[in-house]
Each structure stands twice: as C-alpha cells, then as structure tokens.
Amino acid sequence: MSEHAQHLVVMGVSGSGKSTVGKAIAERLGWEFAEGDDFHPPENKAKMERGDPLVDEDRWPWLEKLAGWTAGRDEEGTSTVVTCSALRAVYRDILRRGGETFFVHLVGDKDLLMERMQGREHFMPASLLDSQLDTLEPLGPDEPGMTQDVANPPERIATAVAGRLDPA
Template identity: 55%
Template sequence: MTGEPPHIAPTGQECPTRHIVVMGVAGAGKTTVARHISEVTGLTFGEADEFHPEANVARMRAGIPLDDAARWPWLQALAAWMADRHRDGVSTVLACSALRRSYRDLLRQGPPSVQFVHLDGPTEVIRERMSTRAGHYMPVSLLDSQIATLEPLGPDEDGMVLDLRLPAGQLAISVADRLGPPARPGSVMTGESRPSDGLPR
C-alpha cells in the first residue's frame, strides 16, 4: 500500500478523510486508475484483490463465480481497512469491483463516507483487455457473470461514471477535479504514464 502518512488531530479526535472506491467489472482498469489517483492526490492506495482468501482466488482461477457467501467476509475486511485508515486520519482510494448496491452499502459501513467511481465501457474493449493481460487470476470466462451481476450507481449514491476508454491519467485528474481530493502541486499525468505493471484490472 502507498500514500500519505497517518495524521492525528492534536485533540486526539479523528481527522476528516476522503475514501474513494474505483469500481467496475474485471478488466475495466480499476487498479491502474486507482493507482493514478493515489499518485495525483496522495490518497493511500488499496487493492481489493489482495484481501481475497486463497479459497476465493482458487474458485476464480477455476472459472467459478463467487457467491455472496464468499464475498461478504471479503467486503467486510475492505470496509474495516477503510475504517482503520479513517481513524488514523488517512484518506484512501480502493480498487474494488463493488458490483452490487448491497456490496457498496456494506463498504459504506466502514468510514463515515465513501465515494464511488464506476469505470464503464464497451464489453468488447474490456474483453480484449482481459485477454491480453498476464499474471492475474481472473479468467475472461467470468466477465459475463460480472456484467450480469453489475448494478450501476443509483441516483442517491455519491459517485460518478467515467468512460474506461479514456487515458488513466486523464481519468485520475477528472476524479480529483469532480470528487474533491486535491491534486498534489505539479501533478501532471499523461495518458501514456502508467504504474509499473501497466495492467488494466
């Protein structure tokens, strides 16, 4: 995990924090965009895939979609991670599928407020991304299941929908501009700039 160091208010009370979840189906580019947001704003980056127990990973490797019984403990761990960062006065940006409203509701039970960035776009673009990436356990065969599970953000949910075909750096700047976390001075990211692995996830 990377990002800003903890900051505790002199009074010992919790500091205001921001918590952003970059959501969408596998292959939408969540990890890449979330890392860019972290670099632009200084928010602490979190990768939801790293919170999955081995049993979940094994199921997905085998092309078996996760059911809610497998997802709930994972989502609870993510909500707790954000809540812990909040108590330390640390703001976060998390790459997480968050496909259903009920999943997002659970994530909102962590810190006082969570904002969502839904990376959306044509299925054929996502499928192509998934077919060319390496080193990730999510097979292309699970994409249709994820699309069927996806529930778009409701009008009462705090967030925004962005076109996943845009450059990751441009998307990160859009998030900083529209959702409020200030960009670091001198943070100018181009569409060609990428984190070290360059893989859309």
C-alpha cells in the same frame, strides 16, 4: 480539501482498469492505495481461477475486510483509494461502513473489456466477464459517485476524479 478522511472506491467489472486508474488517482491526491484483490482469501482466488464466479457468501467476508481496512484508516484521518468490483448496491453499502465513501464506476464497451482481460495475467479468467456484467448494478442516484468511460486514458480519468473530489 476537507479536514476529515475521504475514501474512494474505484469499481467496475474485471478488465475495466481499476488498479491502473486507482493508483493514478491515489498518486494525484496523495491518498493511501489498496488493491482490493489482495484482500481476497486464497479460496476465492482459487474459485475464480477455476472459472467459477463468486457467490455472495464468498464476497461478504472480503467486503467486510475491505470496509475494516478503510475504517482503520478513517480513524487515523487518512484518506484512501481502494479498488473493488463493488458490483451490487448491497456490496457498496458494506464498503460505506468504512467512512465517507465516493465511488468511481469505470464503464466500457464489452469488447474492449474482453480484449483487456485476454491481454493480461490475472487470476480472473475472461470467461467470468459475462457473469460480472450480469451481476453489475450501476450506481444509484442515492450513491455518491461518478461514472468514467475506460476508453479514456487513466490519467484523464484520474484528473477528472481529482477535480471532482478536490476542486481547489
């Protein structure tokens, strides 16, 4: 493992398992974990609970807060795993301000994602899945990261990611 801090963003639409996979990766690597949803202001959560999709003006302060949290850990030399939908490249650009950042994009069949969303308690209603899928911009070739299929068990994904980040 390198001597400097590394930061991982587990990204994808709601229902893709970001929290479960992120926690598994953080545990495997011994990195600090943060749930991106915890950084949303109450207004954002209320908006989503009503079934209203967030707009960029809602997201900018949230993304800046996440990048700031990561930057603080980076200054301490602490590696992190953060969950964040990070649906667009411009959002990921903000997140990269926190330090050396690698993205794990969790992708899956829409029916599987919908099934997962309907089977959990969360402020994000299943009705917003289409909005998220419409907004999603997959990782570009210039963005450091990898894609993982959520049909695989979280532990298998965590093993693949850990192997990519720390092949030793």
